[in-house]
């Protein structure tokens with residue numbers, strides 16, 4: 001058995017990044033400023049996005065988008081229930097109704113076919129999730145949204161560096177990224193709202209900082225004009241320069257992180273091929289570059305004779321950390337009780353919600369660590 005605990009995720013922070021953060025701390029300017037502008041510009045350039053607006057989280061980005069689109073009571077937003085619950089919470093907190101599209105059983109993503117039956121005359125927005133570092137099949141989804149004139153935002157919390165048909169996620173339309181510590185790059189906490197819609201970007205910039213006017217974030221001036229006026233009540237969702245400078249360093253290493261993750265994922269696939277009770281997610285057959293944010297497997301609970309939770313506990317006893325991404329939103333207490341109509345209506349989501357488990361995957365892991373994980377998995381299953 002491993003002597004030290006292997007967490008399922010761990011950020012990779014370099015000494016150079018720590019020095020850069022220290023420099024910002026010593027500089028006299030620590031909140032949103034030149035480093036944040038630089039991070040926004042370099043991230044947008046990396047993705048090929050029109051522009052980026054740095055925020056304190058992806059959740060904040062979703063909240064601002066719903067507000068920018070004036071989505072509220074009577075409106076419906078289509079999203080998977082197999083997502084981080086923050087999206088669903090924001091929809092509900094805005095007074096709108098989440099409508100859940102079921103997912104592909106083997107890659108956990110919504111498709112144009114699964115979205116189509118959810119569309120009504122009240123549908124205002126569709127939020128597909130690029131899952132685990134793969135990309136959802138966007139061409140048919142984009143076409144569907146264009147045909148029905150429904151807004152589309154891609155949840156790219158797992159997809160920094162992911163490509164779909166030779167283009168980075170973020171290059172087209174409106175996309176929200178997360179820099180929470182488990183994501184492919186981190187700023188401690190943080191997010192990036194990317195879009196090619198300059199009117200929408202202006203609204204997001206205004207709403208993320210109290211609703212102040214456009215001159216308030218003039219990139220050329222240091223700080224904010226004291227004369228800036230509130231144009232509408234806004235929020236306080238800006239990212240600090242302390243966080244942004246970390247993001248600048250992390251972004252430079254993103255492609256290396258992905259290469260390291262891909263190598264570990266390939267080793268997992270090799271070793272797990274002979275473990276019948278374990279089914280890794282399927283990699284989509286359309287053209288993508290997978291960013292390998294997570295390595296998710298499904299436990300064949302019938303064959304293994306144990307629940308997913310018991311499997312995870314036994315792995316933990318063997319010093320292997322795991323995670324669940326995610327428990328379906330509609331199965332969690334608040335939604336289970338407030339939306340009793342939904343249980344049983346999303347078969348692929350519910351099947352996976354009871355069986356998925358994320359195995360350790362982070363850039364500083366070694367191939368030997370992967371071998372330790374698979375060894376522990378085999379021991380747990382053979383007992």
Ligand SMILES: *Cc1c(COP(=O)(O)O)cnc(C)c1O
Pocket residue numbers: 056057058059060083084086087129155157158177178179180190191
């Ligand atoms: C992490 C995550 C979010 C939220 O990101 P935050 O930056 O923590 O707000 C949203 N959606 C998905 C799919 C996520 O994994």
